[in-house]
Amino acid sequence: MSVAGNFSARLPAQLRANLTARTALMPAAILVLVALMVVPLPAVLLDLFFITNIAVALIVLMVAINIRQPLDFSAFPTVLLYATLLRLALNVASTRVVLVHGHEGTDAAGHVIEAFGNFLVGGDYVVGLFVFGVLMIINLVVITKGAGRVSEVAARFTLDALPGKQMAIDADLNAGLMTAEEARARRAEVTTEADFHGAMDGSSKFVKGDAVAGVMILAINIIGGLILGIVSHDLTLADAARTYLLLAVGDGLVAQVPALLLSIATAMVVTRVGKTQDLAGQVGMQLGITAPWLPVGVILALLGLLPGMPLLIVVPAAGAAFWLALHRRPTAPAGPAATDETNDAGAQSGARIDWADVADTAPAALDIGFALVSLVDEARGAPLMGRITAVRRQLSKSLGFVLPQVRVRDDLGLSPFRYRITLAGVVVGEDEIFPDDMLAIEAGPISTVLPGRECADPAFGLPARWIDPAEADLAEAAGYTVVDPSAVIGTHLNQLLGLHAHRLLGQDDTQALLDTLAETAPALAGALSPKLLSAAVVTQVLQRLLEEGIAIRDLRSIAAALVAAAPKSQDPAELAELIRPALGLALVQQLAGVKGALLAVALDPGLEGLLVQAVRANPGAAHPFDPALVTRVAEAAASACAPLLAAGSRFAIVTVPQVRRPLWQLLRARVAGVAVLAFPDIPDDRDVEVAAIIGTAPARAAFGPPQGDS
Structure with missing residues (x-):
């Protein structure tokens, strides 16, 4: 009560009055319709309501003619219901007047009924009955029945096509052909279209029932009028027939002319095809061509x-x-491009180069050869589009930010079975798949080697072969891991998007993360940006974390650490190193589990000292190490880590803070996927087991956790 009252109090007086009047209009209209059925009306009011009924039918017909698509008149089913109720209520009211006062003369039920009756009957009520019957047949058998059938078929087909349309929207959204707002608008339009055709299927029954009711009411008026005129008012059969038949036919005509107009409007709405022109423009364009008129002449x-x-x-x-x-035009337009005006516009458009023609706004794209188009074909379920959606959703949850859409497009420059993954226009991965086969990957011991096209798994480089789908069960029994082609691309895409996630995080994404943080921790978000650090600096810090495979899901902890570190430095590289201890628990838990000891590879003290000296001699340099030293460290690291990698162990290379980032950059391409931690990154309560030391023998007995920075 208080919320509604406060809201209403804040509205302008005129707006409140309009809202109140609009809210009370429909209930008042329903009450009027009920009153027409139960309260006797004078002839003057009957004339007023009959003219109103005809005006409503004409307005609905004119709107139906001028709409471009059925959804432009989405209120039509409800309007049709109210118009039908109005007409039936008038039938009840007029029947009462005809039967009660019909003996008084042909004007007893109002001048509208009398005028329509005289016009149709024309002095011969028998002819009038036959003419009225013809009008009823036209309305009931032809127009109403046809419109009802079209409504029924349109409703069924629209509902059957609803899942496919939703999948098409999802496919376009995943392919980057539309924004999320456009996708929501299209989903709402598809849902509204289904609701509209379903409502039209039901409301067409109103029109049919109204036509049947008109025949029954006419019969009641004729039979009842004859009985009352002869028995109650002592009229002869001829006088009773002349008076009551004129009133009955006039009453029926007054009701059926608007009904006929609404039936025509219903047929126009449900038979409309196309969205670009109104009915007059569409008919004029399609009939105004040369070819048909010459043989007609x-x-x-x-x-x-x-x-x-x-x-x-x-x-x-x-x-x-x-x-x-x-x-007229010499040929029929095959489409929008067939008219001369459109051709001129197309030529001008082709000669004009826009910024959108030279800019690729999709951060991630998947180009496919024409033989792979079946993987995105909606008729086949578009399995690749669903896989890409799942990849984006899973990666977004694990990394902590919403990955941008992946635009899928066919490229005739690629070989038929090849695909290519690009980030910001740079190719990061490509391979070849066969959509009609299955990929059998040798992920473990194989008991039987199957025949097939040998290859390597695109994501992990494991030995694999393309086999016939009929041999999938046999391959799994032999020890292969069998995946379908869309899963192959999805896995490869998942790997590359995760590896290059730092390139996909932009300043707009960071601002969205900060805005989300402000909803739960407004003071923390306000203290961080833009007060201490700009969104650009925060973005660079988050990018450095993502570059090393560190998720940014716990933005609250990252923001709190940045607030504490900002007074010490404004450099994104230094800030990224300063906040790592705050994330150490999550980093170690990712490698060693909740309670396990961290398996570590340490550096030989002499080698570590050389690296520290190199960093101090080149402060701030991206690659501070001497090339000879780089080769020595890379070989020693590969030798020390090889047994652990072969055993599938999860471990980290541990060193002093000054060396951590340069050492990670040195080893990222040589010992892929290995984390490099600084000693402060490891919580004090976690055990560390040194499995090897870089610079000495690759395999060494376990030592206790390293002490200090050396």
Whole structure:
């Protein structure tokens, strides 16, 4: 109560009045309809409501003619319901007046009914009954039945196509062909379309039922009027028939003319095809072409040669057809590009180069050869698009930020079975797959070697072979890991996106992360940016963390560490090193589990001293080590880590803080995937087991945790 009252109090007085009037309008309209059925009305009010009914039907018909697509008149089913209720209520009210006061004369039920009755009956009520019957047949059998059938089929087909349309939207979203806002708008449009056609399927039954009710009400008025006129008012059969038949037919016509207009409007709405033009423009464009009018003119001219044909009518009609054939477009438009105006516009557009033509806004893209298009074909379920969505969702959860969309496009420059993964236009991976085969990967001991096309797994380089899908069960029994082609690309994409995640995080993403943090920790977010650090600096810090495979899910801890470290430095590289101890628990837990000892590879003190001296001699340098020293360290590290890598052990190279980042840069390409930690990164309560020392024998007995910085 208080919330609604406060909200209403803040609205301007005029707006509140408009809202109140609009809210009360529909209930008032329903009450009026009910009153028409139960309260006797004078003839003057009947005339007023009959004219209103005709005006409503005309308005609905004009709107139906001028809409471009059915959804432009999405309120049509509800409007049709209210119009039908209004017409039925008027039928009840007019029937009461006809039966009660019909003996008083043909104007007893109002001048509208009398005028329609005289116009249709024309002095002969028998002819009037037959004419009214013809109108009812046209409305009930032809228009209403056809519109109802079209509504039923459109509703069924729209509902059947709904899952495919939703998948198409997801595919376009994953391919980067639309934004998230555009996808939401299209989903809402698809849902509204399904709801509309479902409502039209039901509301078309209103029109049919109204037509049937009109026939029954006419019969009631005629039979009841004859009985009352003869029995109660002492009229002769001829006088009763003349009076009550005129009133009954006039009443029925007053109701059925608007019903016929609404039936036509319903048929127009449900049969509309296309979204770019209204009905007049669409019909004019498609009928206003040369080819059909010439034979029409010839046939009309031949008809004029028949004996007895009215030449004054046939000859002008044939002349008009010949004139249209000479002055309309020469060919039918096959599509938007077929008209001269569109061709001119297309030529001008082709000659104009826009910034969008030279800029690729998709950070990540997947180019595929034409033989792989079946993997993104909606008719086959687009398995690759679903796989890409799953990869993005999983990586976004694990890394801590929303990965951008991956644009999928076919590239005729690629070989048919090849795909290529690019980040910011730079190729980071490519390989070849076969969409009709399965990839059998030798991930362990193999009991039986299967025939197939030998290759290497794109993601991990393991020996593999492409086999026939019928041999998948046999391959799994032999020890192979069998995956489908979309999973092969998905795994490769997952690996590369995770490896290059730092290149996908932009300043806008960082700002979105900070905005999200502000919802749960507003004081912390406000203290960090822009007060202490700009969004650009925070972005560079997060990029350095992601570059080393450190997730940024715990943004609260990262932000708190940055707030504490900001007074010491504003350099992103130094800040990234300063906040690492705050993330040490998560780093060690990722390698050693919750309680296990960290398996570490240490540096020989002499070698570590050389590295420290090199860093101090070249402060701030990206590569401070001498090339000869780089070769020695790389070989020693590879030798020391080889047994651990072969055994599948999870370990980290541990060194002093000054050397950590340069050493990681040195080893990242030579000992891939190995973490390099500084001693402060390891929590004091975690045990460390030294498995090897770089610079001495690669395998060494276990020592206790290293002491100090050496």
